[in-house]
Structures are given as structure tokens and as C-alpha cells.
Amino acid sequence: MTNSEDHSAQAVRLYRADGSPRPVGLLGFPIKHTISPDFQNAAFAAHHLPHRYEKWEVAPQDLTTFLEKARREDFLGLNLTLPHKRAAWELAVARSEEADATGAVNTLLLDEEQGGWLGHNTDVGGFLEALGTVGYDPAKQRTMVIGAGGAARAVVYALASSQAAEIAVVNRTWEHAAELVSQLGPYFPQSHMYSAPLDPAAWPYNRNPRTLIVNASSQGVLEPDQPFPVEADALAGRDADRRTIFFDLTYGDTPFLRAVRDEAAHAIDGLAMLVSQGALSFEWWTGLPAPHAEMLAAAQSALAERQQEHAG
Numbered sequence: 001m002t003n004s005e006d007h008s009a010q011a012v013r014l015y016r017a018d019g020s021p022r023p024v025g026l027l028g029f030p031i032k033h034t035i036s037p038d039f040q041n042a043a044f045a046a047h048h049l050p051h052r053y054e055k056w057e058v059a060p061q062d063l064t065t066f067l068e069k070a071r072r073e074d075f076l077g078l079n080l081t082l083p084h085k086r087a088a089w090e091l092a093v094a095r096s097e098e099a100d101a102t103g104a105v106n107t108l109l110l111d112e113e114q115g116g117w118l119g120h121n122t123d124v125g126g127f128l129e130a131l132g133t134v135g136y137d138p139a140k141q142r143t144m145v146i147g148a149g150g151a152a153r154a155v156v157y158a159l160a161s162s163q164a165a166e167i168a169v170v171n172r173t174w175e176h177a178a179e180l181v182s183q184l185g186p187y188f189p190q191s192h193m194y195s196a197p198l199d200p201a202a203w204p205y206n207r208n209p210r211t212l213i214v215n216a217s218s219q220g221v222l223e224p225d226q227p228f229p230v231e232a233d234a235l236a237g238r239d240a241d242r243r244t245i246f247f248d249l250t251y252g253d254t255p256f257l258r259a260v261r262d263e264a265a266h267a268i269d270g271l272a273m274l275v276s277q278g279a280l281s282f283e284w285w286t287g288l289p290a291p292h293a294e295m296l297a298a299a300q301s302a303l304a305e306r307q308q309e310h311a312g
């Protein structure tokens with residue numbers, strides 16, 4: 001498999017030999033707070049399919065055993081979240097370009113004709129779709145990505161393959177950012193890619209504005225009540241202007257979005273991306289168009305419910 005289209009051209013088999021729906025769902029560790037089942041089940045329901053998208057808490061040491069069992073049970077596919085994306089990449093028999101470039105698989109599809117699990121990374125396409133909803137095209141733009149983990153890698157790959165002119169990768173541990181840039185940079189000579197510490201004093205001055213700043217760090221998940229480590233005006237930057245888009249991959253009321261609230265003409269949280277990456281997974285598994293509006297509405301109401309529970 002060289003890209004995601006290779007599979008979608010093939011016939012999709014949604015049911016087992018006995019007529020029951022092939023199982024599908026999400027693996028993670030921990031997994032308690034996920035809203036993926038809410039919007040994936042909305043998609044299956046919109047297509048009048050009997051499938052139930054489940055979630056399974058699987059420890060890293062149990063992933064291989066789970067996937068072997070899932071294969072025997074003729075699963076349709078799986079999503080993978082922390083900490084399984086790298087291991088899923090290793091266990092896939094074939095991978096899409098996005099998965100290969102990012103070294104991470106967030107979606108598996110079982111295809112026995114190809115010998116087992118096929119791996120794809122829909123975070124790349126999900127991120128670009130979410131950017132598209134605010135009409136942003138990264139081509140020729142100056143951009144910055146905060147973070148250097150798996151999500152940052154998907155974002156950097158998405159921006160570089162969309163011909164961004166500049167991608168600054170800044171991270172708490174500078175070495176991790178430097179490693180990301182040294183791995184992806186050579187494949188994208190048209191993008192000026194560089195790394196820097198998470199310290200605005202170290203960011204080179206350029207009088208042209210950065211038009212996009214993406215927070216792909218997990219600070220907002222790990223420290224939701226702490227302030228973002230870089231202050232608003234510094235984040236907005238002496239270069240930034242009201243055109244700058246601030247995009248947090250974490251969703252809800254995040255420290256990053258609180259920090260930029262007064263500076264940002266456009267601030268986006270991670271919910272649209274979460275739904276878009278899930279929609280791309282749904283389409284890959286089923287060969288059917290994802291019902292975006294229903295999925296987003298289900299995600300928003302699930303999130304509101306979780307927030308109420310949290311407040312209570």
C-alpha cells in the first residue's frame with residue numbers, strides 16, 4: 001500500500017460470515033475520557049449500520065495479544081491512541097505514506113488478502129481538514145508548531161506537504177524538536193524547517209507575520225489548570241498580527257487558548273480535527289462518506305456532557 005486510496009478502491013466487507021457486524025473501536029491506555037465512540041456511533045447510525053464502535057483499555061504489553069485476537073474475530077478496524085501509535089506502526093503489514101512519514105499509526109484496517117493489519121495516520125488529513133474549515137491554506141506561509149511528539153510530527157508533515165514556506169518547531173525539550181526536524185526536514189526542501197526551545201527569546205525575528213501557530217504539546221491535557229508556559233503577547237509574537245491563527249490540538253477551554261484569547265482573531269481547538277481524523281478513519285473502514293455534521297454535533301454534545309459531569 002502506498003497511500004490510503006489503494007484500499008478504498010477495494011470492496012469493503014462490513015459483516016462476518018455469520019452476518020454479524022465486524023467489530024470496530026478504539027484502543028488506548030488510559031481511555032476513560034474519550035468521546036470517539038459518541039461521534040463514531042453517530043456515523044454508523046446515520047448510515048443505518050448496526051455496528052457499535054467500542055473502546056478497550058489495553059496496556060502496552062497486551063497490544064499484540066489483543067490484535068491477534070481481533071484478527072481471529074474478524075474485526076473491521078481499530079483506532080489507536082496513546083501510547084499505541086508507534087507499536088501499531090510496527091505491527092502493520094503495510095502502511096500509508098502518512099503513517100510512514102510520521103512513524104505513527106492511529107488507524108488499522110484488517111485486510112486478510114494483504115496479510116493482516118494495514119496502517120494509516122488520519123491525524124495528518126484531519127488536521128488539514130480542520131484548517132480548511134477556517135479557509136487557511138499553509139502554502140507559502142510562515143508557521144510554528146509547539147511540541148515534538150507524535151501529533152507534532154503529523155502536523156509538521158501536513159504543513160510541509162502543503163508547501164508551507166517556514167515551519168518553526170519549538171519544544172520544551174529542544175533536542176526532541178531538533179530530532180523531528182532532522183528526520184522530516186530533508187524530505188521537504190521547499191519548507192524552511194528549524195527547531196528552537198520553548199522560549200520566545202530564542203525565536204528568530206522576522207518582520208513578516210507568522211500566520212499559524214499550532215499547539216501540538218500535551219501541556220493542556222497534563223496541566224489543564226496551569227497557565228500555558230509562554231505568555232500571550234510573546235506567543236502572538238512581535239511578528240504576529242490579527243491574521244494569525246492559533247490552533248490547539250487539545251480541545252475545550254485549554255491553557256493555550258486562554259493565553260491567546262485576547263490576541264487571536266482566529267482560535268481553533270482540537271475538536272474539529274478529532275472529528276475529521278475520525279471521519280477519515282470511518283471512510284477508510286466502510287468506504288462510505290462520513291456524515292460530518294452528525295459526527296461534529298455528537299462530539300459537541302458528548303463534550304458538553306463531560307464538562308457538566310466535571311463541573312458537578
Ligand code: NDP
Pocket residue numbers: 082123126146147148149150151152171172173176198216217218219220221222223229249250251270271273274275277
Ligand atoms: P506525545 O506524548 O507524543 O508528545 C507530547 C509533547 O508535549 C512533547 O513535545 C512534550 O515535550 C510536550 N509537553 C508535555 N508536557 C508539556 C508541558 N508541561 N509544557 C510544554 N510542553 C509539554 O503526545 P502526542 O504528540 O501524541 O499528543 C500531543 C497532544 O495532541 C495531546 O494533548 C493529544 O491529546 C493531542 N492530539 C489531538 C488530536 C486531535 O485530533 N485533536 C490528535 C492527536 C493528538 P517534551 O518533548 O519536552 O517531553
